[in-house]
Amino acid sequence: MASLFFLFLLLLPFAILLLVLAAIVRPRPVRIPLKGRHVLVTGGSSGIGLALALRAAAEGARVTILARDPSRLQDARDAILLATGVDVTILAADVRDPEAVCRALEAADPVDVLVCSHGVFLPQELERQSLEEVRFMVEVNLMGTFHLIKASLPTMKQRAKESGLPASIAIVSSQAGQVGIYGYTAYSASKFGLRGLAEALQHEVIADNIHITLVFPPDTDTPGLAEGVDNCLYSDRCHTFPFPFLNAC
């Protein structure tokens, strides 16, 4: 009997804490339906973006993929058609160009779920890296995301109001966007930047029922990673060392 009381006293603070947290967590959780909704995936012609597009299509979403290279976009479209029987729309644009992004999004339907999965990755010591490469990563990873959000936000807001369903802006960051490590000055800078953007953006769009999601993958087996790693190895410029969290998956 007494040991039960003992147990109760032990568990009580946790129970209270849980109740308090359940009451205060913000934003309140919602389900974002995908079926029948318009999902736009940038960097959607390869890697994580392509995999995302495939899954979304398989789940019944209307998918649009955006990337730079039209031929790779075609290949991606064929691959998705083969795998899911679903035809996706393709848009060619460089996310660094705000006008091109605007034009592409105007041509597309209003977006329900915007997935910013584009990104470039060139690890190197800042002392050895050219400022052009630094700028490249910041322009694509960070500014590119700003361009996309700016271009799609107005119609996303309208759409959320009309449909009464919650919308989503998902940003693919990286574990390097949670901790900066050797060789990642520019990449981590661009990915940390996305978090500042996301935290502030959530405040600004919650009233329109738009929910921000940040995705933090580790090293992922994609052409993008291979490129980044090659960039180090070929020129023997980069020193990489094992970091326990960045396992290829």
Added chain:
Amino acid sequence: MSGLIHRLSHSHSLVLLVYIHIAPSQEYRWIGVHRAQKQAPSLRAVPILFSQHSMASPLLLLPVLMAPVVFAAVLAFLVRPRPVRVPIKGRHVFITGGSSGIGLALARLAAAEGAHVSILARRAAQLQEARDAIRLATGVDVAIFSADVRDADAVAKAVEAAGPVDVLVCNHGVFTPQELEKQDLEEVRFMVEVNLMGTFNLIKAALPTMKQRTKVTGLPASIAIMSSQAGQVGVYGYTAYSASKFALRGLAEALQHEVIADDIHVSMIFPPDTETPGFAEEHRRRPDLTNIIAGSSGGMKADDVAKKALDGIKSSRFIVPCNFEGTMLSIATAGLSPQSSFLTALAEVLGAGFMRFMGLCFQWNWFSSIENWHSKKKGL
């Protein structure tokens, strides 16, 4: 009387739940639950400090008292980079955005402490005024360099002309708060270019000679980056500014790994709203909700921020908060940042859970403000 719940947890060992009840008899009682204690059913009063009856063996107290001490010792061993003193006297301190606001205050302070100071900014006239002001206040003459940090070549030339740097203070910054939906992309780009790329340009330019310099002098050097509390948490109206300031942290964490072998220490300073010409500009543009939310943290004077900043730089701290709220925020957002002070590390480890809870309370408060503001607007 209210009860206070303290949850102390340390690796590999017991979790102590300690309730402090101020009993009606004005006696302090500790009710501890200890794994080794076999005295069920009830909770034995383990007296400490004030109470008269001493029933439990003092051996029970020993782990309670020793645990934090042992843990602190472990941390003292663990923390990296190891703390150093970065001397300022007689060394070359290069401050960007040094012609006004926090930069000017920093320049004045460093000059007063005997450093050779160089200040960099865009406008020559303002630089002249700054130089005169510093000379008036300290009797020391500072070197002035005019360049736009967005121009990598101009920055490289200025840094070359200034000579090898011991303490690089990337303090320049611009700030225009607005909802991303309403803000011009040019303004977003402006903030990212100046705050982020400008800092990259500076570090790129100064790093080679800084490395040489530490080798020659044998003294630790410092790269200090002026961030902001908005670089620890993003709030309404700060998409671009927070993006640029958060990015500086990613840069700094990675950079510290790359330059520690050259005895260069990276410091990030996180001031709240500070009374500067820059802030006055910014304040006019602020959306209502930003004012409501940002008001959660107190404002400071530039001189006080500069003092905290310089102290942090001299102690080679990676995270330098400037006020009480800043210290709490720094604990709440410590993440995997390096920490060279084992005492601060102890505070971070012990405070993590509670500070996360506080952070969640703040978000609850902010989201409620946003909800209320929108309902009022709809009501109109």
